[in-house]
Amino acid sequence: MFAEKKTHDAFGVIPAGDTRKELASLGDSEVVQKFLDGEERAFGELVRRYDSRLLNFVYRTVGDRERAQDLVQETFVRVYRHLHRFDQSKKFSTWIYTIAGNLAKNELRNRSRNPLVLFQAIKKNWDADHRPLEWEDEAYKPDDLFRKRHLKEKVDEAVQQLPEHHRIVFVLRELEGRTYEEIAEITETNLGTVKSRLNRARNNFARIIAPMVD
Amino acid sequence: MNCQEFLERYSEFRDFDEADTDLDSFKTHLDSCPACHRYHEVVERGVELARSFTGPSPREDFEDRLRHRIYHADLVAQTRRRDGSSPLIAVALAAAAVLAGVGAWGPISTITSAPTVDLPGISASAPQVRTIPGPLPVRESAERSPAFLNHSNLWSESNTLLYEHSNLYHRYRDGTLIRTGLH
Numbered sequence: 001m002f003a004e005k006k007t008h009d010a011f012g013v014i015p016a017g018d019t020r021k022e023l024a025s026l027g028d029s030e031v032v033q034k035f036l037d038g039e040e041r042a043f044g045e046l047v048r049r050y051d052s053r054l055l056n057f058v059y060r061t062v063g064d065r066e067r068a069q070d071l072v073q074e075t076f077v078r079v080y081r082h083l084h085r086f087d088q089s090k091k092f093s094t095w096i097y098t099i100a101g102n103l104a105k106n107e108l109r110n111r112s113r114n115p116l117v118l119f120q121a122i123k124k125n126w127d128a129d130h131r132p133l134e135w136e137d138e139a140y141k142p143d144d145l146f147r148k149r150h151l152k153e154k155v156d157e158a159v160q161q162l163p164e165h166h167r168i169v170f171v172l173r174e175l176e177g178r179t180y181e182e183i184a185e186i187t188e189t190n191l192g193t194v195k196s197r198l199n200r201a202r203n204n205f206a207r208i209i210a211p212m213v214d
Numbered sequence: 215m216n217c218q219e220f221l222e223r224y225s226e227f228r229d230f231d232e233a234d235t236d237l238d239s240f241k242t243h244l245d246s247c248p249a250c251h252r253y254h255e256v257v258e259r260g261v262e263l264a265r266s267f268t269g270p271s272p273r274e275d276f277e278d279r280l281r282h283r284i285y286h287a288d289l290v291a292q293t294r295r296r297d298g299s300s301p302l303i304a305v306a307l308a309a310a311a312v313l314a315g316v317g318a319w320g321p322i323s324t325i326t327s328a329p330t331v332d333l334p335g336i337s338a339s340a341p342q343v344r345t346i347p348g349p350l351p352v353r354e355s356a357e358r359s360p361a362f363l364n365h366s367n368l369w370s371e372s373n374t375l376l377y378e379h380s381n382l383y384h385r386y387r388d389g390t391l392i393r394t395g396l397h
Contacts, residue, residue, distance in 0.1 A: 052269075055271070055272055056269035060269065072272070073280050073283060076280055077284055080287070134221070152266060155267060156264060158260070159264055175264060199223075199224060199225040202228070205257065205260055206257050209256060209260040209263075210252075210256050213255075213260055
């Protein structure tokens with residue numbers, strides 16, 4: 001990746017394989033520093049580390065595979081262009097997730113420009129935020145083989161059904177393993193909001209998937 | 215702890231904040247409440263399933279496309295720099311445009327004293343009054359006008375002129391010409 005821009009290899013100073021191994025053994029902040037020092041291969045290492053993770057995160061946020069690919073590409077383009085502005089006292093992963101999350105949110109916002117969609121989204125968000133927290137176990141259908149066979153897909157769909165502001169915190173916490181502080185930074189909200197949204201997201205998620213889970 | 219409190223504080227339990235969480239009270243409630251126990255199981259199992267779901271993988275050409283996009287982004291940036299459209303020059307051009315606009319703005323120009331020019335007085339004369347001539351003799355065109363228009367006072371001079379320049383007249387005249395084969 002990005003080998004043609006690398007001068008060290010072209011001059012045979014550092015063999016490509018050795019560079020890759022060396023980069024792979026470094027932490028994110030060191031790889032970023034390598035890139036800023038002129039080691040173009042370091043950017044390829046960052047892409048390898050984050051492409052699948054970001055793709056899953058963005059896909060789960062926007063629910064569209066093709067669009068997710070484009071948005072992750074755009075994320076890397078922005079990282080490449082603005083890496084010199086990155087505050088290295090912070091975590092690189094939080095920064096790159098923030099960029100991807102903002103692009104995903106913009107995508108959802110653009111989609112909801114239709115007044116009807118906007119109204120439905122506002123209503124869905126309002127309901128999700130104000131409905132009393134409750135738990136009522138709905139009847140499980142053990143003979144529903146179709147559901148069992150496609151359980152993983154159904155659970156994935158359940159994530160997609162969550163309102164946007166719940167879904168993003170849910171995905172970041174439960175599927176990406178981010179801390180509350182990181183989620184607050186990525187979503188540009190405070191800790192209290194993250195906790196509240198996450199609790200409601202879990203409650204909604206449980207209500208949706210309960211009929212499918214034995 | 216009751217069920218409502220359990221649901222409201224469930225994230226504390228799940229995310230296990232040791233400093234703030236009284237885990238014993240959660241565990242005691244879970245052991246004694248089948249509904250909340252089921253809730254916890256559903257969340258656990260659901261998250262486990264969601265994690266096991268294989269999401270999309272980057273396309274085969276993902277890196278090629280990315281390299282292509284970055285190359286073009288670089289190229290565009292270089293072209294802009296070469297064309298002298300750096301931010302500094304853009305700011306300078308914008309400032310020049312603002313100054314030119316301000317210079318052309320009226321209130322500024324009135325500050326400078328405008329030269330006084332003596333112009334000759336304006337005199338105007340009344341236009342010559344045209345008299346409307348009397349009725350003209352009936353013309354051929356009027357003779358060819360439809361019969362239903364030929365009643366008294368209709369073919370005064372002004373109406374005749376109007377009629378001669380109307381579409382209706384030309385339509386009838388052309389019709390006559392066509393019928394007589396004169397075209």
